[in-house]
Amino acid sequence: MKEENYRTIVMRPEDSVAVALEEIPAETKLTVTLPDKKTKEIIVKETILFGHKFAIIPITGGSYIMKYGEVIGKALRDIEEGEHVHVHNLEGVRGRGDKIVGN
């Protein structure tokens, strides 16, 4: 496993994801700085492209995913710490006309 530090950002204490500020290769063990200045070691499970997110805590399927201290969507399934969080496992909950019964 690679142990190198990559630049990431966690916006608010409530957040469940970090944003990669540079591309992070799969299977990298890195240190994420949290908003309270504490750090946390996370093993990134897959390649995270610049600007993309990864989970900094385990997220249960169906629960809200937080960024900026606010809800950015729901987990479509359980997401492990260090997993890429994107449209394959997160879905927006607003403006969902397709979810209305009868449509």
Next chain:
Amino acid sequence: METNNEGKFLGYRRHDGKVGVRNHVLILPTITCATQAAKQITELVHGTVSFIHQHGCAQVGVDYEQTFRTYVGLGTNPNVYGVIVLGLGCETHQARSVASEIAKTGKRVETVSIQDYGGTLSAIAEGAKAATKLVQEASAQMREWCDFSELIIGTECGGSDACSGLSANPAVGVVSDMIVEKGGTAILAETTELIGAEHLLAKRAKNERVAKRAYEIIKAMENRSILMGVDIRTGNPSPGNIKGGLSSLEEKSLGAANKAGKSQLNEIIDYAEAPTEKGLVWMDTPGHDIEQLTGMVAGGAQVVLFTSGRGTPTGSPIAPVIKISTNTPMFERMSENMDLDAGSIIDGKETVEDVGKRIFDEIGMVCSGKLTKAEILKQHDFGIWRIGPTF
């Protein structure tokens, strides 16, 4: 170029007291059928601008009013010295009605109607002759020192990526607060791209009425996709947004709301409506870049700040658009279109406040005459938000 950082720029004082940062003669086609003739006039006469559109006929009710308001707003924008309103003759949106509204501001207005002048060629000749006169008058007007309190700044983000909410949008938020502090007006728009962030803006509303309206316009926008039975994500976030790391509309909205800085939200206005208050104002527009840009310019914005993560050439025929990149790789890749880079925040080389100050200085330069990339490239985008069917 000399600009005074104490909050002054060199602008054009108009008859109604407003200040322009450009001195255009606008050829305003009130109907699709007149857009080609309008374009021909701009090719013949230096100093004129125009735009191509699909509107002006068979529109009814609120849709008719919105298009009419947009035409009048564009004609009365302070960046416009004078207007040639070019109609066909038989259309719903009559050129004379538009012209008489514009004339109320004391602006020079001429009306040309293709059916009255015997056809396209004669109308072009008539319009070009009238435009020549106006351009010469306009060119004799000198710039004078004006205050930032006389500015209405439009703010916009397009082709967003995950950096938008971290770099360029917060930097524009700093600028928005600076403009408000100097007594000017900053317009926040893109109602679609504030879905999921409305509670944060409502908390900053001047009073209950404004807070209530914030929830109402968000609900109306969200209901459009719900009534159509579609997932709003098929259009927003866009494929480019998703590639850039944005996963949902809510995530995009929370980043977009940063453009509004921290000021109190004083007013919520309709599409293409002029603000009646100074300070931070929210215009109800769709997220579509060109439609919302047109709405803000029709509302009187003299200059627009446009942040982008993916890169876009967007510009307006009437107002300079300052393009700000959210990340340095894109700024380098799209240097032909981008004016400033906020990617230095991501790289840890500058703070959000540093970039805000840089954007503010650029506004002073651009409002005094420095051309933006979009202006140099004649990126004259135009689009009206159509809200009703055509009959």
